[in-house]
Amino acid sequence: MNNETNTSPGKNVLVEDYNNNYKEIFKQTPDFINNIRQTSFKEFDLSGLPSKKDENYKYTNIEAAFLGAYKRQFSKQKLTIDVNEVFKCDVPELDNYLVLVNGWFYEKEKLLTKYNNGAIIGSLIEASKQYPEIVKKYYGKNLTKQKNSLSSLNMAFAQDGLFVYLPKNIIINEPIQLINLIVATEELMVQPYNLIIAEENSSANIVICDHSLNPQSFLLNSTFEVIANKNSKLEIYRQQNAHDHSVQITNTFISQKENSFVNSVNITLNGGTVRNNLYVELNEPHAINKSYALWLADKNQHFDNNVHVHHLSPECESFQLYKGIVDNSSTGIFSGKILVDKKAQKTLAFQSNKNLLLTNDAKVRSKPQLEIYADDVKCSHGSATGQLDEDAMFYLRSRGISKKESCQLLMQAFADEVINKILLEPLRNEINNLVEKRLRGELSRCNRCKVNCGQ
Amino acid sequence: MLSIKKLKVSINGKPILKGINLEVKAGEVHAIMGPNGSGKSTLAAVLAGRELFEVTSGEVIFEGKNLLELLPEDRARMGIFLGFQYPIEIPGVSMVNFMKTAVNEKRKYQNLPLLSSSDFLKLMREKKELVEIDSQLTNRSVNEGFSGGEKKKNEIFQMAMLEPKLAILDETDSGLDIDALRIVANGVNKLKRPDSATIVITHYQRLLDYIIPDIIHVLYNGQIVKTAGKELAFELEEKGYDWIKKEFAE
Numbered sequence: 001m002n003n004e005t006n007t008s009p010g011k012n013v014l015v016e017d018y019n020n021n022y023k024e025i026f027k028q029t030p031d032f033i034n035n036i037r038q039t040s041f042k043e044f045d046l047s048g049l050p051s052k053k054d055e056n057y058k059y060t061n062i063e064a065a066f067l068g069a070y071k072r073q074f075s076k077q078k079l080t081i082d083v084n085e086v087f088k089c090d091v092p093e094l095d096n097y098l099v100l101v102n103g104w105f106y107e108k109e110k111l112l113t114k115y116n117n118g119a120i121i122g123s124l125i126e127a128s129k130q131y132p133e134i135v136k137k138y139y140g141k142n143l144t145k146q147k148n149s150l151s152s153l154n155m156a157f158a159q160d161g162l163f164v165y166l167p168k169n170i171i172i173n174e175p176i177q178l179i180n181l182i183v184a185t186e187e188l189m190v191q192p193y194n195l196i197i198a199e200e201n202s203s204a205n206i207v208i209c210d211h212s213l214n215p216q217s218f219l220l221n222s223t224f225e226v227i228a229n230k231n232s233k234l235e236i237y238r239q240q241n242a243h244d245h246s247v248q249i250t251n252t253f254i255s256q257k258e259n260s261f262v263n264s265v266n267i268t269l270n271g272g273t274v275r276n277n278l279y280v281e282l283n284e285p286h287a288i289n290k291s292y293a294l295w296l297a298d299k300n301q302h303f304d305n306n307v308h309v310h311h312l313s314p315e316c317e318s319f320q321l322y323k324g325i326v327d328n329s330s331t332g333i334f335s336g337k338i339l340v341d342k343k344a345q346k347t348l349a350f351q352s353n354k355n356l357l358l359t360n361d362a363k364v365r366s367k368p369q370l371e372i373y374a375d376d377v378k379c380s381h382g383s384a385t386g387q388l389d390e391d392a393m394f395y396l397r398s399r400g401i402s403k404k405e406s407c408q409l410l411m412q413a414f415a416d417e418v419i420n421k422i423l424l425e426p427l428r429n430e431i432n433n434l435v436e437k438r439l440r441g442e443l444s445r446c447n448r449c450k451v452n453c454g455q
Numbered sequence: 456m457l458s459i460k461k462l463k464v465s466i467n468g469k470p471i472l473k474g475i476n477l478e479v480k481a482g483e484v485h486a487i488m489g490p491n492g493s494g495k496s497t498l499a500a501v502l503a504g505r506e507l508f509e510v511t512s513g514e515v516i517f518e519g520k521n522l523l524e525l526l527p528e529d530r531a532r533m534g535i536f537l538g539f540q541y542p543i544e545i546p547g548v549s550m551v552n553f554m555k556t557a558v559n560e561k562r563k564y565q566n567l568p569l570l571s572s573s574d575f576l577k578l579m580r581e582k583k584e585l586v587e588i589d590s591q592l593t594n595r596s597v598n599e600g601f602s603g604g605e606k607k608k609n610e611i612f613q614m615a616m617l618e619p620k621l622a623i624l625d626e627t628d629s630g631l632d633i634d635a636l637r638i639v640a641n642g643v644n645k646l647k648r649p650d651s652a653t654i655v656i657t658h659y660q661r662l663l664d665y666i667i668p669d670i671i672h673v674l675y676n677g678q679i680v681k682t683a684g685k686e687l688a689f690e691l692e693e694k695g696y697d698w699i700k701k702e703f704a705e
Contacts, residue, residue: 389543389545391543392543392545394504394505394506394527394543395539395542395543395545395597396545396548396553396557397504397526397527397528397531398503398504398527398528398530398531398536398537398539399531399553399557399613399617400528400531400532400557400560400561400564400617401528401553401556401557401560402528402560403526403528405556405560406528409545409548409552409553409556410545410547410548412547412548413545413546413547413548413596414547416547417546417547
């Protein structure tokens, strides 16, 4: 085996930091998690940060993104502000939310709740202490199969994160919402780890909103591990809305069992460099996964969306629709892969990426891929990048609608195809609103929230 | 109302219209007929402001304004309406949102207060009845998945909503069965006002059984080669366009 490790200035700092602080890091979590930290750290130390030579990171310079003088918090630090003072999400029906500040839970009374029906929702660290047998069963189990050095890094430093446990047959209709807030007076690197477990026949909606409270640059490298057991049903919605000096990386791993259904919608409204990795594994028959994403990039923003769907079992379905609107000098990237194993006969898999290119300086890169080893499947993929349709523009203008408003209508129509996949109505309306404002170049602030995203 | 003088238009350097003269007064219905490729649709598109075409010379005055200087949306707000030969499908843009935006843009231009949602829906209901359009169609995206006939009816519905001064209907009859044709023609006739005018562009005489024109022009090879009363339509129906082609062959 080659012992040569991959080094870069960003990586070296992280390795050093880990070696100097692992004692403090280990104090936060039980041994079973710390063992995983060690393994993950070794993996990261070996692989290093993904370089531009890595085919999967060819167009996004992750090494450069890690070059900031980021500080890391190895344990919960004292907060100097009252979160409820500065942040309020007042979207109707989305009023009971959990707030993760810089990767930690601060609200003591909401730290971890076990409901009468057995559902457990709250802090992952707290859950790993109170319910170690549940957490241990799933923690990091899916990630080992995917060699992703960014999630290895996350698992080594893993802070707190959302823990959701849905027991057998439990259906939760009220959305479970997490607000991921970054409030920093210095450059921060934040690495939360989140775990969502849906047992047999359970169902829930999960809403995650990433926000920044002040314009200080930060790097968010988060991991989501989602386990959808037999007949379970999950809706996962994520909104990314942070300022232009942010680096946001998400590593989402979804593992599905028989007849489970997972619908996920990711909306990237703002950010500096965004890299979203989604890995889906369909492990047993009749599992269905639907993944949608919409990104609206302008200025010099750089949004990179990567999806990898693995069909390991027969008769599963997967569907991906990824759409981007890129304006000014921004870059939008899509890379998707559907991998169908030899035994995954009767697979249905469809993948589509569509981009709207608004200027000559904006860039789009798109790489849809299919890798099929079974011989009885229905799979298709496609990618289309273009400008606003001239004929449609003229049609609208010929009815008295100005050029600007016609563009707006057509862009919104483009975006709606993804937004409409959000089944939670109040959230859909809110996202619609934010997208409309965003496309008009107005401040996209969530309702009366004081956070100025996109500044 | 509309005065076109010596209008010459080309596309990619190729002349399409070679000196059109046309006068349309309020209250009149003009029909422009002619064989395929004679420039009928180009004339309609140029009047509506399509930028694809290059106006090389001539002028178009509408209600005292130089039309050629105006953006398509400003022409529409002034009261020009183009009924498309091939209406465009716009997935994701709802008919309601589309029409509401269009009606209110026009009202803004006219310094009228914007319509409230309930007033707008009321207006939509009235106009839908007037033009006999299936009320489900307006719940869908603009023309998306509409049949040929539905698309044409939708054009007339939009015309009813926008109440233009000058409606230019480009081959509105093409692809319509006789019932749809009657509905479309009835719509046009009902919407006629003493202060408005209509230009009907058609290939066949059939539509003119329902919409009676005051004046018929024959456009051939980029020029209006004949102008006469409605009896001209019957002559064309009987003899086709060959005699015109012969008479005006280059």
